[in-house]
Amino acid sequence: MGLRFIFMLTRNDRTVPDASQQLQTALSLGVRHIGFKDIGLPIEQLKGLNAAIKTGGATSYLEVVSLDPESEIASAKAAAEIGVDVLLGGTRVDDVLPIIKGTGIRYFPFPGRITGHPSVLEGAIDEIVESAKTVAGRDGVHGLDLLAYRSAENVPELMKAVCAAVTKPVYIAGSIDTPERITVVQSAGAAGFTIGTAALDGKYPANGNDLPSQLTAIIRDVAALNKHLSPIHKKNLSIEFAWLHAPSAPKVELHVNSMQIKVAMFRGASSWSFRQHDDQLFFVHRGRLLMKFRDREEIIEPGEFIVVPYGVEHSAVALSEEGCEVLLTTSTARPAAQPREVTSLTLSDPS
Structure with missing residues (x-):
């Protein structure tokens, strides 16, 4: 799993009044982890917000910012009533675990001593690490919500120490507002991080201060860190075939995982053959192009393709005197013992 970006519909530890509107912006951009606080909106509106997050295909998070036992218990009950997927924050594990037991809520409490509003993480690194080990060791705790950037300690060292000390995922919260800080979060071994105020207030480096620009920049930067950006750009077939002169000498354009993509010029007839492990697509x-099989023959016109499964004898014949330009894709490294699975392809009529 790559580094996870959790967009918080919050400013200064409160759910923003226009959370529903901002949520639709986030969903339209493909944000799939979205949270809010238990403060700022009435519980009925939070229920509607949670339902909209799930309807949009995202995972919902509620982060507790209560400072006293009674408020934290009330927040845990609200999380159960709202039906969120993940409960972040809070420090009173013994009080919360019985409340969320059996609800399916995943629980990520704060390690360390939390004070103030907005919340601040107090204590030395060693103290926070010991707290993290104790909290993460509890049954029913699925991970930790570390307020790293709300600590006066060396934040990169704090994150590394906590992530190294526990086997459960650690999310980083508090004042993450630059690509450099996200990179540090990933380098520390954290599973994810939250951003709320920085995006809503237009503080993240982006092409604009509006929320779409902010979220687009964050998503792009996280995708780059996770190596989820494609280095492959479009190609023009006419240009690629113009560089191809010799028949029977396919030019390899690129490899995509186990698939090889080539451009080839067919002239005359190829010998009968079959591939032992690879499927091929002729476009x-x-x-x-005339494709001969042992039981039939098929003519493939421009804009059409045919798949030749591995193990099937065939012979390709170019019917045009000037040759036939073919985009050829070949799957590779198929285990010999793997059974063939044939699926049908249906193309819609573009007219």
């Missing part, structure tokens, strides 16, 4: 760009 005709220009010209006409």
Whole structure:
């Protein structure tokens, strides 16, 4: 699992009044982890917010910011009533665990001593690490919510120490507002992080201060860290085939996982053959191709393709005197013992 970005619909530890509107912006951009606080909106509106997050296909998070036992218990009950997926924050594990037991809520409390509002993490690194080990060791605790950037200690060292001390995932919260800080979070071994105020107030480095620009920049930066950006750009088949001169010498364009993509010029007839482990797709760009099988023959016109499964004898014949331009894709490294699975393909009529 890559580094997880959790967008918080909050400012200064309160759910923002226009959370529903901001939520739709986040969902439209593909944000899939979205949270809010138990303070700022009435519980009925929080229920509606949670339902909208789930309807939009995202995971919902509620972060507790209560400072006294009674408020934290009330927050845990609210989380159960609202039906969130994940409960973040809080420090009173003994009080919360019985409340959320059997609800399916995943629980990520704060390690360390939390004071103030907005919340601050107090204590030395060693103290916070010991707290983290104790809290993460409890049954029913699924991970930790570390207010690293709300600590006066060396934040990178704090994050590394906590992540190294526990086997459960650690989310980082508090004042993450630059790509550099996100990189440090990933380097520390954290599973994810939250951003709320920075995005809503337009503080993250982006092309604009509006929320779409802010979220787009954060998503892009996280995708880059997770190596989820594609280095492959579009290609023009006419240009690629113009560089191809010799028949029977396919030019390899690129590899994508176990698939090889080539451009090839077919002239005349190829010998009968079969591939032992690889499936092939023949897409005709220009010209006409006759594909001979032992039981039939098929003519593939420009804009059409045919799949030849591994183990099937075939012979390809170019029907055009000037040759036939074919985009050829070949799956590779198929285990010999793997059974073939044939699926049907249906193409919609573009007209």
